[in-house]
Amino acid sequence: MDILARAKALSAQGRSIYHLEIGEPDFATTDSIINAGIEALNQYKTHYTPAMGLTELRQAIADYYDRKFSAHIDPQRIIVTPGASGALQLAIACLLDAGDNVLLADPGYPCNRNIAQILASEAVAVPVAADTAYQLNAKLVEKYWNDRSRAALVATPSNPTGTLLPAKQLAELCQQVAQKGGRLIVDEIYQGLVYDVEDYSALQLSDECFVINSFSKYFGMTGWRIGWMVVPEFYVDSIDRIAQNLYLAPPTISQYAALQALKAETQVELDRRRDEFKRRRDFLLPALQQLGFEITVKPQGAFYIYANCERFTDDSFSWVKLLLEKQGVALTPGIDFGQYRANKYCRFAYTQSLEQLEQAVDKIADFITQGS
Numbered sequence: 001m002d003i004l005a006r007a008k009a010l011s012a013q014g015r016s017i018y019h020l021e022i023g024e025p026d027f028a029t030t031d032s033i034i035n036a037g038i039e040a041l042n043q044y045k046t047h048y049t050p051a052m053g054l055t056e057l058r059q060a061i062a063d064y065y066d067r068k069f070s071a072h073i074d075p076q077r078i079i080v081t082p083g084a085s086g087a088l089q090l091a092i093a094c095l096l097d098a099g100d101n102v103l104l105a106d107p108g109y110p111c112n113r114n115i116a117q118i119l120a121s122e123a124v125a126v127p128v129a130a131d132t133a134y135q136l137n138a139k140l141v142e143k144y145w146n147d148r149s150r151a152a153l154v155a156t157p158s159n160p161t162g163t164l165l166p167a168k169q170l171a172e173l174c175q176q177v178a179q180k181g182g183r184l185i186v187d188e189i190y191q192g193l194v195y196d197v198e199d200y201s202a203l204q205l206s207d208e209c210f211v212i213n214s215f216s217k218y219f220g221m222t223g224w225r226i227g228w229m230v231v232p233e234f235y236v237d238s239i240d241r242i243a244q245n246l247y248l249a250p251p252t253i254s255q256y257a258a259l260q261a262l263k264a265e266t267q268v269e270l271d272r273r274r275d276e277f278k279r280r281r282d283f284l285l286p287a288l289q290q291l292g293f294e295i296t297v298k299p300q301g302a303f304y305i306y307a308n309c310e311r312f313t314d315d316s317f318s319w320v321k322l323l324l325e326k327q328g329v330a331l332t333p334g335i336d337f338g339q340y341r342a343n344k345y346c347r348f349a350y351t352q353s354l355e356q357l358e359q360a361v362d363k364i365a366d367f368i369t370q371g372s
């Protein structure tokens with residue numbers, strides 16, 4: 001946040017800043033989705049919907065899983081939420097009581113540990129490194145699970161590392177957590193932004209997980225605040241009651257826009273954007289490695305590269321701050337994502353044009369040759 005604020009301040013002063021710190025697509029929402037939102041407004045769709053979301057949207061999400069992954073999901077198990085953020089809050093509120101804990105990867109998406117804390121529960125940060133592609137696995141769950149653990153949370157692809165959990169590893173994790181009497185929460189918010197390998201959903205492997213998704217990233221709708229979650233049938237009623245009390249209902253206009261987002265015709269454009277992200281990754285990854293950043297696990301999803309920068313510094317936060325001041329390149333320091341070896345890492349987001357990325361790499365190269 002310090003870096004973001006400083007980058008904005010420098011931009012306001014007229015300096016050209018390379019924004020490689022931004023965790024959302026640079027593309028605006030597609031016209032067809034925007035028009036569906038406008039159409040909903042023109043039809044005065046301005047009232048609350050049910051807390052679980054519009055019936056037709058829940059059905060459309062079920063159809064989407066059917067079409068994309070041949071996974072048959074009962075729409076009753078699908079809950080429309082205000083972004084993946086809303087879903088993460090519901091999942092943690094539903095599964096954990098005060099004093100309970102959830103296992104999650106360090107480095108990982110920072111809000112999860114704060115959500116747990118706000119809800120009077122705890123996050124157990126499990127240090128992960130390149131040897132497990134920065135993901136939890138069954139062995140780590142065995143090691144870190146304690147008598148107050150109720151859930152484990154993974155994200156595939158991951159923020160900040162862009163790495164995936166292979167299906168086999170996810171199935172083992174799911175089994176291990178079940179054996180412990182807990183639930184696995186799988187955050188699939190970057191689903192659709194997967195390169196090189198076939199995309200999959202945890203729902204193809206099990207009906208026992210909490211599976212979280214969002215219209216923010218692949219669908220390019222961050223500002224619409226709309227996502228969803230699929231839960232085992234047993235939890236549907238409690239989630240409904242928590243949702244009613246926390247926020248009443250997800251945004252109505254966004255739900256109508258989301259119906260358009262799920263249509264096969266919209267996906268042609270969304271896949272074109274995914275291909276553009278892949279092109280950027282294919283440029284940035286070798287370029288950073290050539291500069292001396294160590295990236296040993298190939299990031300195959302999302303739009304992030306988590307790079308080891310210890311060749312240049314043992315304090316990535318100060319290094320990132322100096323890089324911004326001197327060269328106008330904004331990155332996110334490892335400390336944003338946890339404690340484990342955080343000062344040796346920084347995150348690059350390729351949410352800028354290829355041209356911007358090329359210029360940013362030149363700026364970083366100058367910074368390094370000047371001795372940082």
Ligand SMILES: Cc1ncc(COP(=O)(O)O)c(C=O)c1O
Binds near residue numbers: 023155216
């Ligand atoms: C891993 C992960 N989960 C959840 C979120 C929340 O996203 P949203 O609430 O926009 O769907 C983010 C946002 O960056 C994320 O990176």
